[in-house]
Amino acid sequence: MQPADQADDPEPDPALKAMKFRDLVPPRPECELIGVQYMSTATPGFTQEEAFYEAYTVEASSLTDPWFDGTGILPGDTFLNRVGYEWDQIVSGCRSTDPQILLRYDTNNGKDAQATKYVAPSGATVFSTGSMGFSFGLDDWRFSGAAVSPADSRLQTFTRNVLTDLSNVVGSAFGQSTDGNGVVQIEVEDFQNATVASNRSWSTVAEAAASGGEAMFAGPDDGLNVAQNYEQNSPRLDFNIDFTETGTHYVWVLGRAAGSTPGSSDSIHAGLDGAGPATARRIQNYGVDFGWSSQIAGGSRATLDVPSTGLHTLNLWMREDGFMADKVVLTTNPTTDIDSLLASFQQGTDGNGLLEIEAEQFDSNTSVGSNNWSLVAEPNASGGEAMFAGPDTGDNIASNYAINSPRMDYTIQFNEIGTHYVWVLGSAAGIQVPSSDSVHAGLNGIEVPTLKRIQNFSSNYDWSNTISGGGRATFDVPSVGVHTFNLWMREDGFSADKIVITTNPTFNIDALLNPPDPDPSFFQDAGPDGIVDIEAELFDAQGDASGHTWNVIADVSASGGQAMIANPETGANINSNYSLNSPNLDYYIDFVQTGTHYVWILGRAGGATTGSSDSVHAGLDGVEVPGLRYFRAFDAVYDWSGISSAGRATMDIDTVGTHTLNVWMREDAFVIDRILVTTNPTSDIQSLLGSGLGGVGGASNSASAFSMDTNLDGQVSPVDVLLVVNYLNDPIAGQDERNGNVLTTQDVDGNGVVSPRDVLLIVNHLNATSAEDEPREVARLLDAPAVDEALAEDLYLAPPVQDAWFEGRRKRNRVS
Structure with a gap:
C-alpha cells in the first residue's frame, strides 16, 4: 500500500519506503523483475469495457518458440479485445538485454503493449502477459455482462504450453x-x-x-x-x-x-x-x-x-x-x-520355465499408510540393490495383506500353465531379525494360500522356497499369457533381493546363485600391460533382446575380415536397463591381474545416419558398469575409442580368474570389430597396438605368445600357422615382401622377413602345449577364415591340436 503522502511513511530508509518501486532511492523498477512495466493507459475514457480493448498481434519472429507448438497460430494472426484496460511495455535500457516479444500492440504515440519472456541470470524463465485483458481469451467468464470475444483455443493452448514449461513438468x-x-x-x-x-x-x-x-x-x-x-x-x-x-x-x-x-x-x-x-x-x-x-x-x-x-x-x-x-x-x-x-518379464523355454526377477525391477510399487517398499543400496545383494519394507517398527501383517500391505507388482508373460515354484532371495534386515524374516506373494492381486508367509530368512541373504508349516511356495498359472506376480510385505524390516519362478520342482537354486565359472576363451597377458585382445566375432555367448540381435558380417576393412553389427536398423537407442533390454555379446576372459582395467573398442557407425548408430555399452559379469556405459566418439570408419560417458572407459577386476566381459547394443547398426583390455592407463592406443598386437611396428626379435597370434584373436592356434603358410604361398604377398611391405603379424620372429621359420615357431609352441592347456578357441575354428585344408595336412601338429582343427572344419562344413 502506498501512503497518500510519502511523508506519512515513518520508514527512514528511502530504499524501503512504501511507494512505487521505480521511485525508490535507488530505484527498483518493475521491469527489472518482469521484463515490462505499466507506462500509461490508452483505452478510451479509461473504461473497463471489453468492447473498447485493442487487439494483440503475434510476433512472427517468435513463432519458432516451443510455447507456440500446437496452437495453430500463424504469422499476422491477431487476438481481438485482449489489450486493455491497462497494459505494460518494454522500457528500453531497463535490462541489459530486452525481453523477447511474443505478442504486441503498437500505437503511434509510444503507448505500446507487449507480452514477453526472458531468462534471468538465475536460469528462471519469466513471462508477462503485458495486458490485463489477456485472461479474457482463456474462458468466457466475465465479472459483468457477456464476453465480447469468446475464449480462443489458440490462446488456451499457448497458455498451457507456457505453464507446462514454467512448472518444469519435464521432470x-x-x-x-x-x-x-x-x-x-x-x-x-x-x-x-x-x-x-x-x-x-x-x-x-x-x-x-x-x-x-x-x-x-x-x-x-x-x-x-x-x-x-x-x-x-x-x-x-x-x-x-x-x-x-x-x-x-x-x-x-x-x-x-x-x-x-x-x-x-x-x-x-x-x-x-x-x-x-x-x-x-x-x-x-x-x-x-x-x-x-x-x-x-x-x-x-x-x-x-x-x-x-x-x-x-x-x-x-x-x-x-x-x-x-x-x-x-x-x-x-x-x-x-x-x-x-x-509384460516386463518373459518366461523361459528351457524346460525349467525359468523366470529370474530382480526385486527392484518392479512394474508398480504401492504404499499403504506409512508402510512402503523402498530401494536400498546393498553391496551383498544381487546387482548391488534390494527392496526394503519399511519403516522398521515391528509391523506384522498376517492377514488381509492384499488390502493392508504395501505391494510390488511384476508383469510376466507366462508360456506354461500349471504348478510353478517360487524362490525368494531375501534378508531379515530389521532391528529384530526374527521379526523381519518373512514375506507374502500372490498372483493377479489375489492372496494365494501356498504363497503366504515365505519364511526362514536370516540376516544374510538366503534363498527360501518354504512357507509356514514347511510346505513349498507354489502357485498355479491358469492360462498362457500375461499375469501379474505380487510381493507383499509381511514383516517390516524385510529386504527382498531377487525372485525365481520355475516349473521344475527339483530346480537347483544354489547353482543359479553360484554358477560355475565358464571355461575362458581369452587369456590375459601376464606382462606389465595386462593385455587381452579380442576379435568381436569370436564371442562366447550372445543373446537377443527387444527385437534386436548381433550378426557377423564380412568386412574387408575390419580386423580379421569380420565384425559384428547390431540388427535390424530401426533407430533404436537403449540407454537404460540395457543389461535386460539390449542384445549382448559375452567374452570369457581369464584374468591374472586385479584392479583397474582400461577398455578400448574398435568400431564404427554402420547405420544410414552416422549420428544414430555410433555408440555401444559394455559391462562386466552381466552388470552395468558406469565406467563402461555409452562408448562414443565413433564415426563411419573404424576407429578406436576408450571414452565412455564417465570419461575413460574403465572397470575394476576384483579377483583373478574367469570374468565375463559384456557388450550391449546402445544404438542399432553399430559395428564392433575388436576389443582391447589393458592395465596400462595410456591414452595412446597405438603404443599398445605396436607391442606385437597389430598396427604398425612393435615386433620383437624373439617370438612371444602375442607375436605368434597372427590373426589377433587373443589366442595361439593352428589358424595362426595356416595364415603364415597362406602368406608364404601367396605370390602377391611375396611381391609385397620384396618391396619391404611385410605384414607384422605374419613376421613372427620380427626379423623383417616372413619365412618357414615363422611357421616352425608357432608349431613348436603348439606342440609344447598340452591338450588341457589348449584354448577352447581351437575347437571353434568354424569361424576362422577359409584356408587350404591340404596345407594343414602337410604341417606337423600335435595330435590333440590336429584333432581340434579337423573337428572345427567338419562343423564348418555342416553349417555351410
Whole structure:
C-alpha cells in the first residue's frame, strides 16, 4: 500500500519506503523483475469495457518458440479485445538485454503493449502477459455482462504450453521406454491437467477392477455424445510426456462402458498438443468390463504422429458421458497383442520355465499408510540393490495383506500353465531379525494360500522356497499369457533381493546363485600391460533382446575380415536397463591381474545416419558398469575409442580368474570389430597396438605368445600357422615382401622377413602345449577364415591340436 503522502511513511530508509518501486532511492523498477512495466493507459475514457480493448498481434519472429507448438497460430494472426484496460511495455535500457516479444500492440504515440519472456541470470524463465485483458481469451467468464470475444483455443493452448514449461513438468512427465517398443504407460488418474466443458467433467472414482484401484469417469451420465469439435466442447485430460522417439505411435486405452446405457458410453477421443486428429477419433469397442482397445471407427488402428522428441501433451476427450478410462499406452510397436507388449518379464523355454526377477525391477510399487517398499543400496545383494519394507517398527501383517500391505507388482508373460515354484532371495534386515524374516506373494492381486508367509530368512541373504508349516511356495498359472506376480510385505524390516519362478520342482537354486565359472576363451597377458585382445566375432555367448540381435558380417576393412553389427536398423537407442533390454555379446576372459582395467573398442557407425548408430555399452559379469556405459566418439570408419560417458572407459577386476566381459547394443547398426583390455592407463592406443598386437611396428626379435597370434584373436592356434603358410604361398604377398611391405603379424620372429621359420615357431609352441592347456578357441575354428585344408595336412601338429582343427572344419562344413 502506498501512503497518500510519502511523508506519512515513518520508514527512514528511502530504499524501503512504501511507494512505487521505480521511485525508490535507488530505484527498483518493475521491469527489472518482469521484463515490462505499466507506462500509461490508452483505452478510451479509461473504461473497463471489453468492447473498447485493442487487439494483440503475434510476433512472427517468435513463432519458432516451443510455447507456440500446437496452437495453430500463424504469422499476422491477431487476438481481438485482449489489450486493455491497462497494459505494460518494454522500457528500453531497463535490462541489459530486452525481453523477447511474443505478442504486441503498437500505437503511434509510444503507448505500446507487449507480452514477453526472458531468462534471468538465475536460469528462471519469466513471462508477462503485458495486458490485463489477456485472461479474457482463456474462458468466457466475465465479472459483468457477456464476453465480447469468446475464449480462443489458440490462446488456451499457448497458455498451457507456457505453464507446462514454467512448472518444469519435464521432470515429472511420463517417460518413454528405450527398449525398441517406445512404450509410454499412464494411469489415467495421474493426469496433469483437467478441463470442464459442456457441463461435463472427468472425476476420479474408486474402482476395484481398475489398475491401481482407481479410474476416471466422464459425467454426469445422461447420454451426451460429443462427436465433433470436441477439442473445444468436451472435457479433457492432459498428460505430459517426454518423448524420445518420433513418428507413428499406436494408442491403446483401457476402459469400459460404465454408463446407464453401455452402448451409449463406449468410446473416447485422443489427441496430441490440443489437436484431435482423425486417426485417434472415437476409440471404441468397449464393453461393461475393462478392456483394451486400439481401434477407431471403421476398424483402423488409433495412432498419433509425434513430430519431435521432447515434451508433448497427450489429450483424452470425452466422446460419450458414462465412459470410464483406466489406463492409456502409447507405443511405436504396431503389435495387436497389448498384453505381451506390456509384460516386463518373459518366461523361459528351457524346460525349467525359468523366470529370474530382480526385486527392484518392479512394474508398480504401492504404499499403504506409512508402510512402503523402498530401494536400498546393498553391496551383498544381487546387482548391488534390494527392496526394503519399511519403516522398521515391528509391523506384522498376517492377514488381509492384499488390502493392508504395501505391494510390488511384476508383469510376466507366462508360456506354461500349471504348478510353478517360487524362490525368494531375501534378508531379515530389521532391528529384530526374527521379526523381519518373512514375506507374502500372490498372483493377479489375489492372496494365494501356498504363497503366504515365505519364511526362514536370516540376516544374510538366503534363498527360501518354504512357507509356514514347511510346505513349498507354489502357485498355479491358469492360462498362457500375461499375469501379474505380487510381493507383499509381511514383516517390516524385510529386504527382498531377487525372485525365481520355475516349473521344475527339483530346480537347483544354489547353482543359479553360484554358477560355475565358464571355461575362458581369452587369456590375459601376464606382462606389465595386462593385455587381452579380442576379435568381436569370436564371442562366447550372445543373446537377443527387444527385437534386436548381433550378426557377423564380412568386412574387408575390419580386423580379421569380420565384425559384428547390431540388427535390424530401426533407430533404436537403449540407454537404460540395457543389461535386460539390449542384445549382448559375452567374452570369457581369464584374468591374472586385479584392479583397474582400461577398455578400448574398435568400431564404427554402420547405420544410414552416422549420428544414430555410433555408440555401444559394455559391462562386466552381466552388470552395468558406469565406467563402461555409452562408448562414443565413433564415426563411419573404424576407429578406436576408450571414452565412455564417465570419461575413460574403465572397470575394476576384483579377483583373478574367469570374468565375463559384456557388450550391449546402445544404438542399432553399430559395428564392433575388436576389443582391447589393458592395465596400462595410456591414452595412446597405438603404443599398445605396436607391442606385437597389430598396427604398425612393435615386433620383437624373439617370438612371444602375442607375436605368434597372427590373426589377433587373443589366442595361439593352428589358424595362426595356416595364415603364415597362406602368406608364404601367396605370390602377391611375396611381391609385397620384396618391396619391404611385410605384414607384422605374419613376421613372427620380427626379423623383417616372413619365412618357414615363422611357421616352425608357432608349431613348436603348439606342440609344447598340452591338450588341457589348449584354448577352447581351437575347437571353434568354424569361424576362422577359409584356408587350404591340404596345407594343414602337410604341417606337423600335435595330435590333440590336429584333432581340434579337423573337428572345427567338419562343423564348418555342416553349417555351410
